[in-house]
Amino acid sequence: MKSFRLALHLPLVAAFIVTVPARAEDGAAVAELHEAIKPTPRDGRWGERHKQINARIAKGNVDLVFIGDSITQGWEGKGRAVWQEFYGERNAANLGIGGDRTQHVLWRLENGNIDGVSPKLAVVMIGTNNSSRNPAEQTIEGVEAIVASLRERLPKTKILLMAVFPRGPNAEDPKRLENDKVNRAIAKHDDGEMVRFLDIKDAFLEKDGTLTREIMPDLLHLSEDGYRRWAEAIEPSLKRLMQE
Structure with missing residues (x-):
């Protein structure tokens, strides 16, 4: 086996070139794209949510987008009042879909979720759902591909690339440890x-590294307080990056 560097249809963003394994077939090297970096749609209610997002984007007047999974979509649930307080007057759009992994976000970015708009800021928090299916190294490449896609499509x-939020009861939780690996790697792209x-x-953890159910009732998704x-933790960054 050997490896080569493959830019994921992102010629304008060389800094986010992803390394993938390759093999020789009929004298040629063929990339083995793992699922975390292969743009993939989902079925069922996911498609309806995707259409709803596209409809919102088609209306224009978008200065701020949040991109992610169910934790991001939850701004429309338990986070609704907080969203209205912090983002109701900021022309914000919620691009979160429950259950999404990096490959699903990649597909959405290619299929309407950011077409025709040029927001001032995109807040990205994705990858925790990959921790059940992919090693950290693949999740890292998935997050990198999302950032690269955004940089190419929305130059x-x-x-604002968020570290994947902590999950599980304590610092020894296996999925939290996987997410920690992801965070250490993607931090380098600042x-x-x-x-x-x-x-x-x-903002979420107790001093001993534990999570309380007051913040994350299922030790994954946020409460209203969460x-x-x-919102309070990112507000200084939002104001600075949006030049408010």
Whole structure:
């Protein structure tokens, strides 16, 4: 086996080239794209949610987008009041879909979720659902591909790349440990200008590293208080990046 560097249809963003394994077939090297970096749609209610997002984006007037999974979609549930308080007057759009992994977000970015808009800022928090299916190394590449896609498609949009939120009861939780590996790697893509990395785990965790059910009732998804902590923790960064 050997490896080669493959830019994922992202010629304008060389910094996010992803390394994937390759093999020789009929004298040629063929990339083995793992699922975390292969844009993939889902079925069922996911499709309806995707259409709803596209309909919102088609209306335009979008200065701020949140991109992610059920934790992001939850701004429309337990986080609704906090969203209205912090983002109701900021022309914000919620691009979260429950259950999404990196490959699903990649597909959505290619199929309407950001067409025709140029937000000031995109807040990205994705990857925790990959921890059940992919090793950290693949999740890292999936997150990198999302950032690269955004940089190519929305060159004027700044990105606030969030560390994957802590999960599980304590610091020894296996999935939290996987997410920690992801966070250490994606933090390196903070370029000080267009992509900024932010880890707000301290807003959620107790001093001993445990999570309480008051913040995350199922030790994964946020309560209303959890959404308030999220909003308050990123507010200084939002104001700065949106030049408010």
